[in-house]
Amino acid sequence: MNKPLKIALILGSTRDARFAPIPAAWMMEQAAARGDVELELVDLKEFDLPLFNEKASNAWMPSEDPRAVAWQKRIGEFDGYIVVTAEYNHSITGALKNAFDQAYVEWAHKPIGFLAYGGVGGARAVEHARNIAVELQMVPVRTGVHIGGSDYIATVHQRQPMSTISEHIAPSAQTMLNEIVWWGNATRTQRELDAQAAG
Numbered sequence: 001m002n003k004p005l006k007i008a009l010i011l012g013s014t015r016d017a018r019f020a021p022i023p024a025a026w027m028m029e030q031a032a033a034r035g036d037v038e039l040e041l042v043d044l045k046e047f048d049l050p051l052f053n054e055k056a057s058n059a060w061m062p063s064e065d066p067r068a069v070a071w072q073k074r075i076g077e078f079d080g081y082i083v084v085t086a087e088y089n090h091s092i093t094g095a096l097k098n099a100f101d102q103a104y105v106e107w108a109h110k111p112i113g114f115l116a117y118g119g120v121g122g123a124r125a126v127e128h129a130r131n132i133a134v135e136l137q138m139v140p141v142r143t144g145v146h147i148g149g150s151d152y153i154a155t156v157h158q159r160q161p162m163s164t165i166s167e168h169i170a171p172s173a174q175t176m177l178n179e180i181v182w183w184g185n186a187t188r189t190q191r192e193l194d195a196q197a198a199g
Ligand SMILES: Cc1cc2nc3c(=O)[nH]c(=O)nc-3n(C[C@H](O)[C@H](O)[C@H](O)COP(=O)(O)O)c2cc1C
Pocket: 013, 014, 015, 017, 018, 019, 020, 086, 087, 088, 089, 090, 091, 117, 118, 119, 120, 121, 122, 156
């Protein structure tokens, strides 16, 4: 069996009263029983990222702000990503877009999946995020985990526990993890070959 993939579970919203940590804890539990992935929580809020203020993306030149460099170093440790995605005005949060922009090299050639919530399951935010991910040379996986409709009202607005909706979304969480593992192994192998070829 392949070495377990190291996957970051990124909290994509940063406001004090955010819902994001609740589904993130649930997602950690969904992955815990699997031997093929190791999820690690990465909280955007802990990185104090400035609004992007570099001379260019780090696709072209190294970033100067130490907070951007620390963010790049952290996300560079992973084989793939799952982003806990709130929908703000039919897109991702400004904080998450800024965090995507603050790196390039580290995101590239890795899979990304989304656990989203909103009236329509955060679907509009996820579609935007997938477009951004493609430009960052990532592989957005087909399946997402969407907390929508009455499940959204119950958990986000009424703050009922995730256990009340878990059986509705657990199958998609496992399918998404399967897809992350497939692409994660494929892209890790190719990144290793690229590194060997580069000496
Ligand atoms: C600025 C803002 C814009 C929002 N826009 C949407 C939206 O377009 N669609 C939606 O389903 N919910 C929207 N909501 C409601 C969010 O789904 C809800 O507040 C959720 O808790 C936000 O995620 P967070 O708690 O992790 O910040 C919006 C919330 C905020 C604060």
